[in-house]
Amino acid sequence: MKVIKLDAIDSTNEFLKGLSNKQQLENFTIVTAENQTKGKGQMGAVWGSEAGKNLTMSVFIKDSLSDVNQIFKLNISVALAVIEALETFYIPSLMIKWPNDIMSYNFKIGGILIENSIKSDGTVHSIVGLGINVNQINFENLPKASSLAVICESQFDKEKILNEIVKKIKQNIAIMNSDAASLWLEYTNKLFKKGIPMAFKDNSNQNFMGIIQGVSSYGKLQVQLEDDSISEYSIKEVQMLY
Structure with a gap:
């Protein structure tokens, strides 16, 4: 695999996207940055990261999806790869929200932020952006954020974590194309707050109670409501209150 190491960049996803538009990239080309000034999260959120402390990276993946309808399977493969990689460093109580x-x-x-582009021949190219809080200690004004260093009271080697994550991504993509059902089961079992009554807020700012049951094949969250019906929500339609 080819690794491009940058000192500072606005966004590793944007850098890798631009590179892929200019030249043929080797599968699993990786870009890392010590300082990412405009890291992106879901729905346009900004991913802030202390320079030099964390793992900020993007991976170019091609030929893993034959159908645009399979896009969420890549999300599952990558999320589980991160969990499985971090488990080898004994990070406790890992879940996927x-x-x-x-x-x-x-x-x-x-x-994780995955951006997909569909080529004229129908193939899908993906830019997988990953931000992992590794050695950052201070999370002022971010009460729900933490890092491997804070949780484990130890410093970690970012390079080793990167290599393990990419290894697991490759393994899971191979599994995705041969035994996707096993990945779905593992992903469902790793869902944060699954099976626990909790509060949600919908896109009308209305709060309601529900119980997470799973995720649909198109990536929608399946929630059991108080009348025992199951509703499905896209990322823009619901927020967990925990």
């Missing part, structure tokens, strides 16, 4: 936040206990330690 739908759709792509990585949690340890009740704290967010990482996030």
